[in-house]
Amino acid sequence: MTRTESVIGAPHRPRIAVGVFILASVAALILSVGVGSVTVSPDRIITVIADHLLPWTIPTSATDIETRIIWEFRLPRALLGFVVGAALAVAGAVLQAVVRNPLADPFVFGVSSGASVAAVATLTLATGALAVVSVPIAAFAGALATTLIVFLLAQQRGRVTPNRLVLAGVAMSYLLSSITSYLVLRASSPGEGVTSVLSWLSGSLAAAEWDGLGLPSAVLVITIAVLVLLARVLNAFLVGDETAASLGIDVGRVRLVLFVITSLLVGVVVAVSGAIGFVGLVVPHAMRMIVGSDHRWLLPSSALAGGLLLVVVDIVARTVLAPTELPVGLLTAAIGAPFFLWLLRRSGRSAT
Template sequence: MERTAAPSSSSTAAAAGAIASVTGSLPVLIPILVAGLFLTLTLAVTIGPVDLDMRTVWSIVAAKTFGFTGEWTQSQENIVWMLRLPRVLLAAVVGAGLAVVGVAMQAVVRNPLADPYILGVSSGASVGAVAVLGLGWLAGMGAFAVSAGAFAGALAAFAVVFLVASAGGALSPLRLILAGMAVSYTFSGLTSLIVMTSDNRELARAAMEWLLGSFGGARWSNLGLPALVLLVGTGYLALNARRLNALLVGDETAATLGVDVTKLRRTLFIVLSLLTGVMVAVSGAIGFVGLVIPHIVRMVVGSDHRRVVPVSILTGAIFLVWVDVGARMIFAPVELPVGVITALLGGPFFLWMLATQRWKLKGAK
């Protein structure tokens, strides 16, 4: 079976060594990232058209959570508790989810250029979500219908891309990217078709939010399912970190190490599709988070998934929270879609990866 080199090079290894000397070991890095995430969440809630200080923010949180009392206005309480805090937390959950999906997806297909957006999985999830709203599918599932539809669409897209890329028994990196592009275009066309032929006048607005990505409508009710799926999904990936390491070196080698490759890959398809589907259902098709974050994390901590998974979760959460802050503030009072900013950041990064790792695609059939 054709093997794809792990996402590293001599220059990357040198950079990793230099950074590792600064960041120290994982037991030091994780607390630093946790503290950074806590500070990020706090600062993100304070930033907006109405200035708030950190003391007021956490006083309101303590009051709503534990019943403490303090001095603040009703307007400040509404801004913190009803608007900014659920939005910031949802951005953190989605950022963590998309980052860890990118980590696992790159291991499954053994390609550092893989992520849910590039491989068309996010587009598949968008089709499923829009189909639920526009065609009334899965109406019996109530509030979970959109997430279920997004999951089904993500699973279908992932399966098609992988089957096409592995045709002939060898997983081709070039065919993987091309199949992802084809699936992405196809599902984007299906999304447009559903929107254009639906009698639901609100569907066009909702579909545009999914296509561009936004946390503008975040509410506390949006947080429960994504947080639960993130907890379960990342827990599964953390428990199978050694098996993900084995997948990086090829199916045959992984099998000799006692890994049931077929069973593991099928389970990962389901887990990754569920994670992608739920995240897309609440935020839209936000691209490049699953590409940029895992690659940067591997430069810092190496390719061992016992390190990459937890660091990517925290880094992805921090990253997307600040992207959302930028979306809110750069052109305030006009709000940019989050997906626009991630595309502007991730697109050049993707081109850089294609240029510097072009040798990995040479000879791909």
């Protein structure tokens, strides 16, 4: 077996895995919409959705209150959770391939913090329509700038060093978090506005609306399509820059394009959900164990698994201490931080 074949993995599992994750995601979405202070049965959920999407079919049996709960509150939240989780997982998978570092993750590298500080600056310093329009753009710009700075800081003699990459990302994350705290403290209207910003910084899907789903969903679909077309390039990066260059790939230019794509993904989801960490670290590793490292399958399976994970975590966040709601980011950190420490120790052992 060649080195490339060992990197790509066995070809017989991916189709089954993707099918299983699709079914599990649908089940999780229905469960997410059904559970809460008012429990709604799956058949009523399906009829409400069908009534809105296909009004000429069988009329819904749900009451007006149930219809409003399903369509206006819970379904947008469940779908937003799926989109955010999918985007973060895909961004993590791409970063891990591009820098060939198993610790790569938008949160660990400070990319989420860069998006957050730019978005919070817009929320606290801008007013009215300007704030609403510019938050996604600001988050993308912050994510991209942070990614490029971390990458430049991690270079040593023209090459990226994995240890420097992690240290630079952690340092940038702390720096940007302190800037975010300063912006919150100096906000002109401290009361409820600051409280909502702090909740947003912890990662929350509570403000999900249909209007906020369009942009992140469109960006996710388009970027996954583009990345799948670049799957062979990502596979080549796994083997090394020299191998990628020998295949005719302009390593520097393609790496920059991939950084822009991941920054766009992270920026648009941070703008609508806040900073939710470790999804991009945990999910791609789990998917490599199941489907292998071929990005033609790793990317879609990571998207499905990331969406599934965040939908399930959001269910727990809403129900475990009901009626109090936990920030989603706190739960993903509780899952991801021990995994990060285990991975860091494992990487240290393999380096010795």
